Amino acid sequence: MTHLPYILASYGLALGVALVLSIGAALRLRRDRARLASLEAARGGTPRRGQAGGSA
Amino acid sequence: MKRKTRRLWLVIACVVGLGSAAALTLSAFSSNIQLFMAPSQVKAQPPATDRTVRLGGMVVAGSVRRERHGETPVNIFDVTDGQAAVTVRFEGILPDLFREGQSVVAVGSMAPDGTFTASEVLAKHDETYMPKEVAEALQKSGKWDPKFGPPPNAASWNAMTSKDSKAAGQTR
Amino acid sequence: MNGRNLSATPTLTGRAGALFHRYANPGRFLRLGDRMQPWLTWPALVLTLVGLGWGLFFSPADWQQGDSVRIMYVHVPCAWLASSGYFALVVCSVLSLVWRHPLADLAAVEIGPVGACVTAVCLATGSLWGKPMWGTWWVWDARLTSVLVLFFLYLGHIALIRAFDDPQRGYRAAAILALAGGVDLPIIKFSVQWWNTLHQPDSITLTGAPTMSHSMLWPLAISTLGFTLGFAAIVVARLRAGVMESRIRALLSSPRRARDAATEQAA
Structure with a gap:
């Protein structure tokens, strides 16, 4: 392939940014869900509607 | 509800106002936003020889001469916009995409003799993308010569596969 | 005379407002988002990998650009998302300014950074494509400059929406900025027609x-669809987290009730 370094840099950059954004979002979701669940539990034991259950 | 309606009209009024202000500004500065001058503009009103300008146009087929002055390659070619042509002189290595019939942008200044001395040449490729086989088939069939401009109507070739084009190339 | 003119609008805005507020309920959004997430994430992953793999290994090289044309399969989706993402920000801003839509504010907070990232990737891959083909990393032509302006608009929005202690003021200021910056979108789109550019x-x-061979159009379309779903998946995931965080803030800002509840339970 011609200009391989430029091509690889482009693909690597795009995939790297996508990876960082996805992992960041997943971790944030996990942390917030745990935090909310513990707060809700401390607050009254019965979680309100539409609460922290469900899958990622 | 009434307040929402008022806010909606306020937003619409602001968008319309801002949009027209931007449109007027851009049309007023339109000539400054152009990246390059065309050869006919340069011929009609030659810029001062100490001013750096950008000249854009198509490389005239058959006009490219390459010389060697010691170590540095010197390229001399004509650039046209269809109405006028300007001769460009450039010392250095041309970009890969440089060829006859390609659009280029040359950065430099006018020399006193009416030619253009470029310090940098950029290749401007067009918006057509096709595999090599398709380009060769189009050229073989006589529908297109890249030296003289853009390829024919896209609908006539964009569905061609490399197998089609090989077959087309063989029958010619 | 004005009254008759406007008489149709309250019902229109009212009905539209009711529709928007139906989805403004954060609890409803959390449930919807939970269900939507896998339908965005997995197709996004598969389509992006298929599109990029096809573009990198199986699509043909261009007759004049050679293999460098493969940069297109990442550059064009990012450019499309940079503009579309900003358009989504403009829509959120209108919903926020006119209807005070609470979910639109949270969405604007989350779209900004993701949009800035794709715009940065668009600019960087454009540079990486421009150097071998045009012969330069950067040129101040109308297209490149207007996309750079879009990147700065994203950065301004990100900063402004987080700049105030009272989040409502930040939402409002950022919405006005996003709306005003919307004029950049038609400029980006038409820059290559209105002015001469590189x-x-x-x-x-x-x-x-x-004006593209179908053998290149297909991987480009698949990759663009994959990137778009991926953008949506990331924004939805961040928005779900954002809704939860606003709920956490609400819980923490009434600590007495929370503490009372805790002691009650302990007792």
Whole structure:
């Protein structure tokens, strides 16, 4: 392939940014869900509607 | 509800106002936003020889001469916009995409003799993308010569596969 | 006379407002988002990998650009998302300014950074494509400059929406900025037609046949769809987290009730 370094840099950059954004979002979701669940539990034991259950 | 309606009209009024202000500004500065001058503009009103300008146009087929002055390659070619042509002189290595019939942008200044001395040449490729086989088939069939401009109507070739084009190339 | 003119609008805005507020309920959004997430994430992953793999290994090289044309399969989706993402920000801003839509504010907070990232990737891959093909990393033509302006608009929005202690003021200021910056979108789109630029005009238009071989168009379409779903998946995931965080803030800002509840339970 011609200009391989430029091509690889482009693909690597795009995939790297996508990876960082996805992992960041997943971790944030996990942390917030745990935090909310513990707060809700401390607050009254019965979680309100539409609460922290469900899958990622 | 009434307040929402008022806010909606306020937003619409602001968008319309801002949009027209931007449109007027851009049309007023339109000539400054152009990246390059065309050869006919340069011929009609030659810029001062100490001013750096950008000249854009198509490389005239058959006009490219390459010389060697010691170590540095010197390229001399004509650039046209269809109405006028300007001769460009450039010392250095041309970009890969440089060829006859390609659009280029040359950065430099006018020399006193009416030619253009470029310090940098950029290749401007067009918006057509096709595999090599398709380009060769189009050229073989006589529908297109890249030296003289853009390829024919896209609908006539964009569905061609490399197998089609090989077959087309063989029958010619 | 004005009254008659406006009489139709309250019902229109009212009905539209009711529709928007139906989805403004954060609890409803959390449930909807939970269900939507896998339908965005997995197709996004598969389509992006298929599109990029096809573009990198199986699509043909261009007759004049050679293999460098493969940069297109990441550059064009990012460019499309940079503009579309900003358009989504403009829509959120209108919903926020006119209808005070609470979910639109949270969405604007989350779209900004993701949009800035794709715009940065668009600019960087454009540079990486421009150097070998045009012969320069950067040129101040209308297309490149207007996309750089878009990147700064994203950065301004990100900063402004987080700049106030009272989040409502930040939402409002950022919405006004996003709305005003919306004029950049038509400038980006039409820059290559209105002015002469180093950047080539669009290959894919509404009016004519695409000036691109179908063997390149397919991987480009798949990769663009994959990137778009991926953008949506990331924004939805961040928005779900954002809704939960606003709920956490609400819980923490009434600590007495929370503590009372805790002691009650302990007792």
